[in-house]
Amino acid sequence: xxxxxxxxxxPRVRQVGFFTPNAPPAQPSRTHSFPLDSSSPPLxxxxxxxxxxxxxxxxxxxxxxxxxxxxxxxLPVPEPSAFRRPIRSHHVAVVGSYNPTESLLGSxxxxxxxxxxxxxxxxxxxxxxAGWFRRSNSAKFASSFSGAFDLTSVMSSEAGGFHQVKKxxxxxxxxxxSGAAAVVEPQINKGLSSSSTKPLKEKTTKAERRALQExxxxxxxxxxxxxxxxxxxxxxxxxxxxxxxxxxxxxxxxVAVSDRKGVxxxxxxxxxxxxxxPRMQFDDKSRVEKAKKRAVVNxxxxxxxxxxxxxxxxxxxGTQLPDLESKFFQLDPMHPAVYKVGLQYLAGDxxxxxxxxxxxxxxxxxxxxxxxxxxxxxxxxxxxxxxxSFVSFFTECRPLSMSMGNxxxxxxxxxxxxxxxxxxxxxxASLCADIDRFINEKIVLxxxxxxxxxxxxxxxxxxxLTYGSSCVVEMILLYAHELGKQFRVVIVDSRPKLKxxxxxxxxxxxxxSCTYTHINAVSYxxxxxxxxxxxxxxVLSNGTxxxxxxxxxxxxxxxxxxxxxxxxxxxxxxxxxxLLDSICSNELGDPDALSKVPGxxxxxxxxxxxxxxxxxxxxxxxxATPSEYVSMIITDYGMIPPTSVPVIxxxxxxxxxxx
Amino acid sequence: MLSQDFIFDGCTILxxxxxxVVFEVLKTAAxxxxxxxxxxxxxxxxxxxxxxxxxxxxxxxxxKLLIDSAVAYTMDExxxxxxxxxxxxxxxxxxxxxxxxxxxxxxxxxxxxxxxxAESYKFARLYPLDQKDxxxxxxxxxxxxxxxxxxxxxxxxxxxxxPQYLTLLFTDLxxxxxxxxxxxxxxxxx
Numbered sequence: 151x152x153x154x155x156x157x158x159x160x161p162r163v164r165q166v167g168f169f170t171p172n173a174p175p176a177q178p179s180r181t182h183s184f185p186l187d188s189s190s191p192p193l194x195x196x197x198x199x200x201x202x203x204x205x206x207x208x209x210x211x212x213x214x215x216x217x218x219x220x221x222x223x224x225l226p227v228p229e230p231s232a233f234r235r236p237i238r239s240h241h242v243a244v245v246g247s248y249n250p251t252e253s254l255l256g257s258x259x260x261x262x263x264x265x266x267x268x269x270x271x272x273x274x275x276x277x278x279x280a281g282w283f284r285r286s287n288s289a290k291f292a293s294s295f296s297g298a299f300d301l302t303s304v305m306s307s308e309a310g311g312f313h314q315v316k317k318x319x320x321x322x323x324x325x326x327x328s329g330a331a332a333v334v335e336p337q338i339n340k341g342l343s344s345s346s347t348k349p350l351k352e353k354t355t356k357a358e359r360r361a362l363q364e365x366x367x368x369x370x371x372x373x374x375x376x377x378x379x380x381x382x383x384x385x386x387x388x389x390x391x392x393x394x395x396x397x398x399x400x401x402x403x404x405v406a407v408s409d410r411k412g413v414x415x416x417x418x419x420x421x422x423x424x425x426x427x428p429r430m431q432f433d434d435k436s437r438v439e440k441a442k443k444r445a446v447v448n449x450x451x452x453x454x455x456x457x458x459x460x461x462x463x464x465x466x467x468g469t470q471l472p473d474l475e476s477k478f479f480q481l482d483p484m485h486p487a488v489y490k491v492g493l494q495y496l497a498g499d500x501x502x503x504x505x506x507x508x509x510x511x512x513x514x515x516x517x518x519x520x521x522x523x524x525x526x527x528x529x530x531x532x533x534x535x536x537x538x539s540f541v542s543f544f545t546e547c548r549p550l551s552m553s554m555g556n557x558x559x560x561x562x563x564x565x566x567x568x569x570x571x572x573x574x575x576x577x578x579a580s581l582c583a584d585i586d587r588f589i590n591e592k593i594v595l596x597x598x599x600x601x602x603x604x605x606x607x608x609x610x611x612x613x614x615l616t617y618g619s620s621c622v623v624e625m626i627l628l629y630a631h632e633l634g635k636q637f638r639v640v641i642v643d644s645r646p647k648l649k650x651x652x653x654x655x656x657x658x659x660x661x662x663s664c665t666y667t668h669i670n671a672v673s674y675x676x677x678x679x680x681x682x683x684x685x686x687x688x689v690l691s692n693g694t695x696x697x698x699x700x701x702x703x704x705x706x707x708x709x710x711x712x713x714x715x716x717x718x719x720x721x722x723x724x725x726x727x728x729l730l731d732s733i734c735s736n737e738l739g740d741p742d743a744l745s746k747v748p749g750x751x752x753x754x755x756x757x758x759x760x761x762x763x764x765x766x767x768x769x770x771x772x773x774a775t776p777s778e779y780v781s782m783i784i785t786d787y788g789m790i791p792p793t794s795v796p797v798i799x800x801x802x803x804x805x806x807x808x809x
Numbered sequence: 810m811l812s813q814d815f816i817f818d819g820c821t822i823l824x825x826x827x828x829x830v831v832f833e834v835l836k837t838a839a840x841x842x843x844x845x846x847x848x849x850x851x852x853x854x855x856x857x858x859x860x861x862x863x864x865x866x867x868x869x870x871x872x873k874l875l876i877d878s879a880v881a882y883t884m885d886e887x888x889x890x891x892x893x894x895x896x897x898x899x900x901x902x903x904x905x906x907x908x909x910x911x912x913x914x915x916x917x918x919x920x921x922x923x924x925x926x927a928e929s930y931k932f933a934r935l936y937p938l939d940q941k942d943x944x945x946x947x948x949x950x951x952x953x954x955x956x957x958x959x960x961x962x963x964x965x966x967x968x969x970x971x972p973q974y975l976t977l978l979f980t981d982l983x984x985x986x987x988x989x990x991x992x993x994x995x996x997x998x999x
Contacts, residue, residue, distance in 0.1 A: 714938040793988035
């Protein structure tokens with residue numbers, strides 16, 4: 151948010167072509183942690199600067215629209231991929247082969263920069279001075295980042311040719327470096343372009359990709375608030391685009407710049423539509439990034455993307471699992487516990503906010519226990535870098551939920567606040583204890599408190615409705631049943647996941663009387679319901695509840711029938727963000743799941759249609775329920791109205807960070 | 810004191826039953842020579858409305874008595890509704906004498922503001938979801954004629970007014986909107 155605010159206050163200077171940046175050193179506030187520059191870091195780091203979890207996708211970024219960038223993986227994450235990035239297409243160069251890149255680009259030692267970048271992106275302002283110093287290094291190395299960041303790569307590609315057009319927060323030396331990098335790039339491009347045409351590469355031809363690149367570049371030019379690191383941008387093209395693209399953009403940019411961003415967007419979208427290949431940038435980027443970990447460039451079937459949701463990471467996970475599994479023993483930098491949890495996310499074995507958080511924290515505990523500080527490194531910085539790299543891995547397995555973002559922020563702040571006098575073992579023990587305490591206080595005990603509060607709202611003779619399968623709601627129902635209350639339960643379920651069936655099984659097994667129905671019958675059944683209990687993935691500052699898709703529908707129908715809706719949510723899931731709709735930030739699931747019905751092979755009406763251009767399958771995972779449909783939120787701080795969420799965030803947000 | 814700004818000359822105020830706080834508000838306003846008139850509901854079964862109208866008449870404030878059912882009928886002429894509260898709950902709603910909810914509902918549908926005068930010690934950490942979600946407070950109702958034994962009588966003496974029907978609360982903490990009540994409660998109790 152800082153960046154956003156900052157960007158609006160500083161006047162934008164539209165300059166076309168080459169020029170010397172005469173603009174004042176822009177937003178010092180913005181650059182405090184990532185002086186690297188102008189571009190991506192500020193934007194991507196802004197969320198970080200705001201002490202938003204680094205994995206939170208700021209919706210603001212979507213202003214730049216056109217990019218098929220992964221909303222969830224802001225810049226800070228890429229350091230580890232920075233290593234792998236240069237490897238690019240070569241899946242062979244997977245493990246530990248940092249050398250080829252370095253030799254090619256002659257950049258600064260990989261270790262220094264990524265960690266510096268990581269530091270930079272952390273919320274540690276004390277690093278700022280160091281950051282400034284490392285700036286040059288990072289800049290140099292940035293050029294070697296062949297779009298290490300999914301999103302920046304896309305952005306950078308556009309920015310590539312005409313970084314000057316961007317908000318000039320660039321210092322002079324930077325300019326030259328970029329220039330130099332730009333020169334270096336073409337050669338690298340050519341050198342590596344051959345390698346980039348892997349056997350398993352996309353169906354799209356280079357020309358198509360190039361065309362798309364130009365289109366996006368043009369749009370990029372107009373997108374002023376896209377501040378992408380110059381270095382990064384210039385490096386981005388290294389990935390696949392031949393050098394010619396560099397020449398094309400400048401003239402294109404001059405045209406593009408004159409347009410307003412909105413027009414740009416539509417123009418660019420049209421161009422994109424003309425190009426048949428769907429998931430270009432995003433595809434390649436993620437391919438390459440995963441190349442290190444996943445080894446194989448898995449050719450997911452080209453899938454039509456829905457326009458409105460292009461800003462979200464498209465679902466590609468279906469085919470990754472077997473490859474990941476086979477790679478288990480080959481990934482040095484990855485900790486086995488982290489890898490395991492990542493696989494579980496990918497396969498969908500662990501789902502539900504609490505379960506994912508706990509699994510992640512326990513994996514991090516293992517990491518910390520096994521961690522030993524490399525010589526001449528500071529524990530806090532290196533450990534934070536490692537954690538960030540693991541977080542990026544998790545993000546690729548499955549985009550992080552908001553509660554996980556809060557958790558990671560907590561962990562990083564704990565690491566940062568380790569007293570310097572601690573020895574390594576003391577620090578590790580303290581961190582593990584902190585994690586244990588977090589899990590205990592914020593999740594386990596919180597759930598107990600929530601259950602205690604919630605059962606006071608259940609009377610004899612009630613008919614309780616719940617949607618999907620929330621662990622907290624299940625505990626509430628079981629506890630109320632144990633207390634001897636007479637009530638019955640209506641479970642509303644929905645495809646494709648049909649999570650409610652598992653809940654139904656467990657409740658019936660415990661002796662509750664249940665009714666099961668699908669969401670299309672919710673208005674039919676609502677007249678006999680007295681209370682609605684819902685779980686949530688997160689509650690936002692304006693009282694909006696962000697939860698499994700379908701929740702908003704159930705809440706709305708309940709509201710229309712004047713049935714009170716109770717949301718059960720632990721306080722660590724509260725977030726100071728505000729969402730106005732379900733589009734800005736969401737997660738896309740497997741579109742194929744929509745067309746398949748398990749166990750019924752004869753229902754295959756959509757089988758032939760998925761490849762058509764005018765047919766797009768959209769499988770959203772989350773939706774936002776407005777606060778007016780919510781009667782009460784039950785948290786570990788008690789029962790509060792939805793308007794009081796920012797109060798809790800304000801009063802207690804600091805508490806667990808600064809314990 | 811805070812509420813004096815909200816009473817303007819020539820306004821018509823509807824009050825329900827007898828509330829000390831509301832009475833003080835009106836007394837202060839009368840003593841500062843404001844010109845206003847008061848509609849007072851009877852407030853069955855307590856008949857507290859009669860008491861209030863007596864007191865107000867002594868202050869030379871023009872008072873008009875209504876039966877409880879006449880509230881909607883006279884709501885057109887009313888500028889604002891003033892009620893007290895037995896308790897202010899966490900959602901920002903109030904628990905008050907039976908009939909308050911009805912008046913608030915009518916006022917809301919006719920776009921008349923509903924003001925609540927309550928001290929902060931009345932804030933409670935309750936959160937009723939509906940009318941029945943509270944500890945029952947019963948009081949006998951005398952209909953004046955014997956009631957056949959087979960007929961049930963609703964004897965509850967309190968009702969709950971949800972926050973969306975209230976406009977402002979005047980408390981010693983200041984003039985608050987209903988959503989701020991929870992904020993205050995959190996700061997007080999947590």
